[in-house]
Amino acid sequence: MPTAESAADSGLRAWLYAAGTLALLLVALWWALIGAPTEATMGTIQRIFYYHAPAAFASWTALLLNAGASVAYLARRSPHADALAVAGAEVGLAFLSITLVTGPIWAHPVWGVWWVWDPRLTLTLAMWVMYAAYLILRQVTPEGSLQPRLAAALAVIFAADIPIDYMAIRWWRGQHPAPVLFGGPNSGLAPRMAIAFWLSVAAFLALMALLVQLRYRQELQRNQVRELRRRRVLQEA
Amino acid sequence: MGSVVAAYTVAWTILMIFVATLAARQRRLRRALERLQGEPPAGAGAGGAETHGR
Numbered sequence: 614m615p616t617a618e619s620a621a622d623s624g625l626r627a628w629l630y631a632a633g634t635l636a637l638l639l640v641a642l643w644w645a646l647i648g649a650p651t652e653a654t655m656g657t658i659q660r661i662f663y664y665h666a667p668a669a670f671a672s673w674t675a676l677l678l679n680a681g682a683s684v685a686y687l688a689r690r691s692p693h694a695d696a697l698a699v700a701g702a703e704v705g706l707a708f709l710s711i712t713l714v715t716g717p718i719w720a721h722p723v724w725g726v727w728w729v730w731d732p733r734l735t736l737t738l739a740m741w742v743m744y745a746a747y748l749i750l751r752q753v754t755p756e757g758s759l760q761p762r763l764a765a766a767l768a769v770i771f772a773a774d775i776p777i778d779y780m781a782i783r784w785w786r787g788q789h790p791a792p793v794l795f796g797g798p799n800s801g802l803a804p805r806m807a808i809a810f811w812l813s814v815a816a817f818l819a820l821m822a823l824l825v826q827l828r829y830r831q832e833l834q835r836n837q838v839r840e841l842r843r844r845r846v847l848q849e850a
Numbered sequence: 851m852g853s854v855v856a857a858y859t860v861a862w863t864i865l866m867i868f869v870a871t872l873a874a875r876q877r878r879l880r881r882a883l884e885r886l887q888g889e890p891p892a893g894a895g896a897g898g899a900e901t902h903g904r
Contacts, residue, residue: 657854658853658854661853661857664857668861704868707868710864711860711861714861715857715860718853719853719857824869831872834883835879838886841887
């Protein structure tokens with residue numbers, strides 16, 4: 614059992630972490646909008662990249678967490694692993710939504726169209742649909758031992774889309790720009806652009822970790838409420 | 851510049867909606883936990899009036 618002091622310490626740590634994340638997000642926002650130089654070809658519109666790509670990184674990380682937790686659940690049937698899987702999927706879907714919305718806002722003035730069925734775009738949209746279906750399935754199936762098992766099995770299958778989505782712009786030629794990072798000798802960013810980009814990546818990953826942790830604790834509390842209700846029903850019967 | 855503002859606004863809006871949903875769910879859960887841990891089950895304890903045919 615945690616003591617009152619350790620609970621207060623943990624609460625203080627959580628608040629400090631949240632405050633640090635908010636500060637990092639604000640610093641990253643300043644760098645993205647003001648600190649980074651304007652790109653020569655695209656102009657100001659290129660600044661969308663500082664949110665679009667880090668949001669994709671954060672979503673992939675959260676969804677990989679969902680896959681890892683699902684494998685752990687299938688191996689050990691731990692409710693903690695199941696709670697982490699739900700948290701990873703929900704947070705991953707939120708960041709994936711940011712990627713999917715900011716992409717077309719950048720594409721419209723640059724390509725002249727909001728959307729093309731390019732491999733990267735199609736795979737990202739498919740990923741959003743899969744994880745939305747995963748979360749809906751968890752809501753609509755009756756609670757019981759089969760629901761988390763089915764969800765975990767689906768999560769492991771859906772996770773195959775993550776590395777394919779990452780590699781899509783390396784394997785196939787499409788409309789999506791070539792990789793700016795880890796894309797070979799012609800890729801890379803100017804030093805001040807790199808600062809803005811990596812600050813945004815760090816801020817989004819820190820926020821992702823914070824939201825996953827909060828949602829994970831919430832899911833454990835939900836299990837606790839369910840268990841208390843079940844006991845209450847048994848006592849009243 | 852309009853597209854940049856739109857993109858950043860949408861990103862922050864999605865995050866704010868997520869955080870607001872999380873907070874609302876947390877309030878509901880806390881209330882449910884307090885109710886379940888605070889009240890004795892119906893029919894249990896000395897005050898179980900409904901079991902005495904009133």
